[in-house]
Amino acid sequence: MPISETGTSSKVFADRAALMRPRGPSSGFTLIEILVVIVIVGIVMSIAILSITLAGGDSQLREEAQRMVSLVEVAQDESLLQGREFGLEFMQGAYRFVEFDPFTRQWGEIIGDDTLRLRELPEELELELFIEDRRVILKTDPARMSSSEDDRPGIQQYAPHVLIYSSGDMSPFELHFVRRIDDSLLAVQGDFAGRVEIVTPEDSM
Numbered sequence: 675m676p677i678s679e680t681g682t683s684s685k686v687f688a689d690r691a692a693l694m695r696p697r698g699p700s701s702g703f704t705l706i707e708i709l710v711v712i713v714i715v716g717i718v719m720s721i722a723i724l725s726i727t728l729a730g731g732d733s734q735l736r737e738e739a740q741r742m743v744s745l746v747e748v749a750q751d752e753s754l755l756q757g758r759e760f761g762l763e764f765m766q767g768a769y770r771f772v773e774f775d776p777f778t779r780q781w782g783e784i785i786g787d788d789t790l791r792l793r794e795l796p797e798e799l800e801l802e803l804f805i806e807d808r809r810v811i812l813k814t815d816p817a818r819m820s821s822s823e824d825d826r827p828g829i830q831q832y833a834p835h836v837l838i839y840s841s842g843d844m845s846p847f848e849l850h851f852v853r854r855i856d857d858s859l860l861a862v863q864g865d866f867a868g869r870v871e872i873v874t875p876e877d878s879m
């Protein structure tokens with residue numbers, strides 16, 4: 675066993691030094707440290723949940739916009755093949771197709787067509803309509819259709835926002851699908867030639 679110059683074992687000095695060293699705090703976590711960890715974990719989980727929700731919301735916007743584009747294309751095909759004139763009326767949270775009757779010269783609802791029926795958006799989504807770069811104030815409910823009694827002077831006749839002609843042409847418009855919780859939006863544009871497409875906000879500006 676090694677011996678120091680004084681003849682005392684170095685191990686004995688080491689043991690005494692260990693005994694004289696002040697004891698530090700216990701190795702366990704304090705209540706404050708535990709609370710800090712809980713708060714951090716909660717923040718991380720909240721961010722993750724929000725990211726998943728927004729990502730799902732973006733797909734929801736695109737799904738609704740794509741559905742509307744597809745329905746317009748169906749109406750265009752039927753208009754061309756059958757010589758019918760269709761229209762599109764928009765509300766804050768819904769839209770519907772209507773048809774022009776050449777005999778009564780009135781617009782009316784499309785009866786018995788489940789494809790071109792009234793379409794309601796999910797509660798968290800809204801529509802914004804722009805025609806000729808001007809925003810159109812949309813109502814919450816469908817407008818009342820005109821009747822033969824409305825032919826009198828001074829009574830405003832019903833007319834849809836967008837016209838889909840049997841020639842394949844269409845009145846231009848821009849429709850925004852908006853999610854108010856984070857002001858995300860996706861736009862659908864239709865031009866006079868009948869082209870309808872989904873565009874990003876940057877493209878629509």
